[in-house]
Amino acid sequence: MNTSSQELSVIILSAGQGKRMFSATPKVLHKLAGKPILQHVIDTVLNLPTKKIYIVYGYEGQLLRKKIISNHSSLNWILQSNQNGTGHAIQKVMEKYEGANNDQILILYGDIPLISIKTLSRLLYFHTGFNISLLTAKIDSPYGYGRILRKDGLIVKIIEQDDVSENHKKIREINTGIMVVNKKKLNTWIHQINNNNAKKEFYLTDIVSIAHHSGHVINSMQSKNTFEIFGINNRLQLMHLERFYQKKQAKKLLLNGLSLADHRRFDLRGTLKHGKDIFIDVNVILEGNIIIGDRVKICNGCKLKNVTINNDVIIYPYSIIENTHLDSNSIIGPFAHIHSNSRISKNVNIGNFVEVKNTIFGKNSKAGHLSYLGDANIGKKVNIGAGAITCNFDGKNKNKTIINNDAFIGANSELIAPIIIGSGATVGAGTTVTKNINNGEKIISRIRQFSILKKNNS
Incomplete structure (x- = not known):
């Protein structure tokens, strides 16, 4: 036989x-x-x-x-x-x-x-x-x-x-x-x-x-x-087998040249293809299909799912990145959230508490602090000030925001989509933008500051 x-x-x-x-x-x-x-x-x-x-x-x-x-x-x-x-x-x-x-x-x-x-x-x-x-x-x-x-x-x-x-x-x-x-x-x-x-x-x-x-x-x-x-009959056995499995994966990654701060505090819940000189800190979770280039640093507490990362990217602590492509030399986080088929180009800085959703970020652009950028196309060398948001949802539809090259979006601005910000345009801090802005145009929409006199009770 x-x-x-x-x-x-x-x-x-x-x-x-x-x-x-x-x-x-x-x-x-x-x-x-x-x-x-x-x-x-x-x-x-x-x-x-x-x-x-x-x-x-x-x-x-x-x-x-x-x-x-x-x-x-x-x-x-x-x-x-x-x-x-x-x-x-x-x-x-x-x-x-x-x-x-x-x-x-x-x-x-x-x-x-x-x-x-x-x-x-x-x-x-x-x-x-x-x-x-x-x-x-x-x-x-x-x-x-x-x-x-x-x-x-x-x-x-x-x-x-x-x-x-x-x-x-x-x-x-x-x-x-x-x-x-x-x-x-x-x-x-x-x-x-x-x-x-x-x-x-x-x-x-x-x-x-x-x-x-x-x-x-x-x-x-x-x-x-x-x-x-080993079979699994209860949650304790499931937990033990999970650690067996993760230890085995971590050992394989370490022997293939990927650096882990602590193999006991790392989870791979999918597949990982990686280049050289990568460092992954503690409590990082990788899910789905992950591709990482050379010289990438992922700091503690990050979660990545279905992400492609090119060379020389730094992801600072507690950032969540899902269904996203990060190009070379980008800096992400800490506490950033990028998701829903976003594409981040070279030399982009997305910083503290910035959420990016279904957005294309052009080369050398940055959003350093406290912003929401959804359903947007952002050009090259664009600066997004702290607190700026794209108001993309009108109650029925998700509308598009287009910000062209070299635009400056001041802090605490609201961009009411659908809207187009022209190349080299400037939006003053605190402005609510409701109409398209021409190339090179500078706009501001701000209530005049005035003092409220106290009533004299004497």
């Missing part, structure tokens, strides 16, 4: 509610590194030469199907309306399975998110010549896992945690739940199991003793990295 000449299908068991999460959200939709737990498993499986992927779902099935992203044309959803155990779940799949008897079926779990493509590929390789192969592991604290029972070195049975006796508590080799089984054999064995156990469920693991008594050798391979086989 050679698995390389056969079709491979995958079953991912994800029907449980996860009561120990104490949540209305299905367990497999809770997020690890910003991505649903189940999504991690699917994304890994998509790196295998799979013919079909079957996902067994139950609790909040419509929400599950809505939240999971996959472009795989053969993703099949199988409903297990009554959760009567893992064996029952496989029975539901077998009722609708499309494939040949010599197909090999890889069985995974939606709550074991960090299983690696490397380990799965090894398991498939070592499955050659067998009808059933298990991924096992030896751990110091096996409580909660099924134990691998061997006789004369051969696997004869898996004992589930609820059925573990005193004699079996010393066993350290555990069942990860992950296995590869020949389709024809699986279809035979799965219909021979019963629910004569403490939980009155149909256990998939019972096929191991059935296979053994049928004269089959149960093949096994141990995982080299035990953290990747």
Whole structure:
């Protein structure tokens, strides 16, 4: 038997509610590194030469199907309306399975998110010549896992945690739940199991003793990295696995030349492509797709999501940047908020408490303090004074503000969109601008200052 000449299908068991999460959200939709737990498993499986992927779902099935992203044309959803155990779940799949008897079926779990493509590929390789192969592991604290029972070195049975006796508590080799089984054999064995156990469920693991008594050798391979086989049953385990995952990502980034002030206070919840000589301070969160050029400094407390940053950019503390492109030599923050498809050109300074939304910022322009700039096109060498805002929303529509090159917008100005500020124009401080301004024009709209005399009570 050679698995390389056969079709491979995958079953991912994800029907449980996860009561120990104490949540209305299905367990497999809770997020690890910003991505649903189940999504991690699917994304890994998509790196295998799979013919079909079957996902067994139950609790909040419509929400599950809505939240999971996959472009795989053969993703099949199988409903297990009554959760009567893992064996029952496989029975539901077998009722609708499309494939040949010599197909090999890889069985995974939606709550074991960090299983690696490397380990799965090894398991498939070592499955050659067998009808059933298990991924096992030896751990110091096996409580909660099924134990691998061997006789004369051969696997004869898996004992589930609820059925573990005193004699079996010393066993350290555990069942990860992950296995590869020949389709024809699986279809035979799965219909021979019963629910004569403490939980009155149909256990998939019972096929191991059935296979053994049928004269089959149960093949096994141990995982080299035990953290990747850990399942998630409660929020404490989710938190521990999150830190495992983040530590692994941080180590990889450090070895590739990116500097982190403290790997324990850094989170990557997506993908990161980076250049050289980058420094990231503590408590920085990166989400989505992040691209960073050379010599970039990101200070403490910043959050970036779907951002491209060119060379020699400095982002000062507690700035939030989302769906934005930052060009070279820009200085951002502290406490800046840039979002909604904004584009920041070279040598731009966006400073303290400035919000920029859906705006193009031209070269060498600056907004140093306390401004809101939304739905605007800002030209080159424009100065935006403190407190200046674009009034872009009229109650129904978001209107455009255009500020041309070399304009000067005085402090505390209000620009009522839609409006065009000409090149070289000057808007005096405290002005409310309601009409377009010509090139080079200087305008001011300000109430005359006068004294209010106090009444003489004498």
